Amino acid sequence: MTTENPYMARDQLRLIDELSKELAEGNLAIFAGAGFSMAAGYVDWKKLLKPIADDLELDVEKEWDLVTLAQYHANVHGANRAKLNQLLVSEFSSKIAPTENHKILARLPIQTYWTTNYDRLIETALESNEKNADTKHTTKQLATTKPKRDAVVYKMHGDVEHASEAVLIRDDYERYHVKMQPFITALSGDLISKTFLFLGFSFTDPNLDYILSRVRIQYAQDQRQHHCILRRARQHDGESQADFEYRQRKEVLFKGELLRVGIKVTYVEEFAEITQILKAIEHKHKKKTLFISGAAHDYGPWSESEAEQFVYKLSKAISKDQYRVISGFGLGIGSAVITGVLEQTIMNGGRLDNDQLILRPFPQSQVGQKPLDQIWTEYRQNMLAHAGVAIFVFGNKLKGEETVLSGGMREEFDIAMENGIFVIPVGITGSMSRLLWEEVMKTFDESKHPHGNKITALLRELGDEATDLARAHEVILNLLPLI
Structure with a gap:
């Protein structure tokens, strides 16, 4: 017989109440970024692209624009991205089990998932919970509906089992608003009609930035309130106090920028607190x-x-x-x-x-x-x-x-x-x-x-x-x- 954690921060408790209400009304949707899969053991973009940087004789730790790094490799090889595709298959095809966070979300009555990830952790978690997942990673799939589906999983950057079609290099991002326009339309509609919880997301994706800005311009003060959970900035080993305080100032400014596009930030000190928040939402629902x-x-x-x-x-x-x-x-x-x-x-x-x-x-x-x-x-x-x-x-x-x-x-x-x-x-x-x-x-x-x-x-x-x-x-x- 459990109760909610009395030591949770007040803003975390408010988030639990707000998301529980949206869940009960059938309005809650999830947007999962790369960080959500990293917790299961998958690599981040830097580790994924390290062999690419090595090929180009570059130091991946010094590169901040990894999409352009991937484009450099394609340019050097005459637009041939075979090695990139193979890296994607090799790193994301392994049978890694979903995290506790995936399992909690799969048990909840959430019908809409969006992700920029290539892996199948969300689908696996849903299937393990005996839910029928309708996965969409191509525009043609948007026109069909899987019979008796329990949830839709929109993979806006593609799927590991179709690596050649995945969004990987700058060419893919630049063509996205033309080639994948139906995905932009679908996500824009969901951002208007549903309340999103963003998890494991850094908000550096140009496609999402484009969509959020279009929704904000169209709906201005009437835009829907969405939520994200981020870990608060912490001082790194060897980092000077001045540099740490600089990052803290940027954190405050970034929070305000997200709020401008309709996303309210709730901070945690440790990633494990995200699991506690999700468990509390599940507890309220159950x-x-x-x-x-x-x-x-x-x-x-x-x-x-x-x-x-x-x-x-x-x-x-x-x-x-x-x-x-x-x-x-x-x-x-x-x-x-x-x-x-x-x-x-x-x-x-x-x-x-x-x-x-x-x-x-x-x-x-x-x-x-x-x-x-x-x-x-x-x-x-x-x-x-x-x-x-x-x-x-x-x-x-x-x-x-x-x-x-x-x-x-x-x-x-x-x-x-x-x-x-x-x-x-x-x-x-x-x-x-x-x-x-x-x-x-x-x-x-x-x-x-x-x-x-x-x-x-x-x-x-x-x-x-x-x-x-x-x-x-x-x-x-x-x-x-x-x-």
């Missing part, structure tokens, strides 16, 4: 997603009808309060969850989709190579990765001719605790839920929550013998806004 764990062969001390009505009414009320529900379609419980959410959605004139309900029925027979229990564990980890709150009801199953406690519910509880998910065992439903409620009451630390004393009192009611199912329903609905 608070509105509930995992319902339940399985019942025996509904005692309640009747089957009473138990089903309780789960049905609770699921319906949760959905009405704009929470998303995740369920593994547990024995004797799953149908009531579906009915509650479905009825509430239809009553509101909506259609049932992943914004209201995610169902993950467990496979019952082993077909592939993995043992069934391993598949179930991975299933549970995947479901709970999306949740901020987990509710546990009943928790028993029939084994042979004997009713036993649900080991699956125990595992789901343990996974939830490991992932900082707020757990709500409904102890009055008995079985495994009763045992989990007893554990929670022994270990719950109300000092970690702003409304800790109120939460403790409500949690206690969920295991009190005097509490009936109707009151448990009220208690849970009263608990959720306090978490």
Whole structure:
């Protein structure tokens, strides 16, 4: 059970609130620069172009205009950029795993990604999260739509698997506004209609500079507010105090320039703080997603009808309060969850989709190579990765001719605790839920929550013998806004 980091700077907390709001409204987009991939282990432009500089007998450390450096090499070789293309393939084709930042963003309901990177880290992270990514790196691809896509990834400088078409040298940049005009139009439209978070970006790209300036001129004071996260200037080893203060003055001026084109800067002292910010945004989002764990062969001390009505009414009320529900379609419980959410959605004139309900029925027979229990564990980890709150009801199953406690519910509880998910065992439903409620009451630390004393009192009611199912329903609905 986690809360936001109280030691975050005030401007970081404001950024989290603003981006969380945009995320909830479906307006948040990501723009990833080279720094976002470097954290995974890919090279920066200087390391990429070092062999090129060596060929030209130049020192890459002394070169600041690397696009022109790449152009020099092409000029010397009669416009032949074969070595450049090979460097791109060699450096960015390796199977490097996405960073934690990539994984967090992929779990969030973000539908639009822009990047100047050639690698496939964003796509890999989305695919690992079972999301269908529609990648665009040519103008022709803009005219087609991948069926059932979950996110669009615009790679405005090309893709490693098509190195000969990548934007690399000054010729490519100069022709961009003609050859790639549809990308400029698409990005301009997104900058107008969405709120961008720029990550790993130095804002030295001439194409982006051109687009930002056109949007600013057209919309002036009405331009949308975007955000970026940058690491604050720090004094290098051996750097004089005067030189450091000079860079600090430039940092202030650069912040003002970005604000002029609609981008507000939030600073961090260490890059690890970016991960903390993204985790806090995910935490805020996940608070509105509930995992319902339940399985019942025996509904005692309640009747089957009473138990089903309780789960049905609770699921319906949760959905009405704009929470998303995740369920593994547990024995004797799953149908009531579906009915509650479905009825509430239809009553509101909506259609049932992943914004209201995610169902993950467990496979019952082993077909592939993995043992069934391993598949179930991975299933549970995947479901709970999306949740901020987990509710546990009943928790028993029939084994042979004997009713036993649900080991699956125990595992789901343990996974939830490991992932900082707020757990709500409904102890009055008995079985495994009763045992989990007893554990929670022994270990719950109300000092970690702003409304800790109120939460403790409500949690206690969920295991009190005097509490009936109707009151448990009220208690849970009263608990959720306090978490």
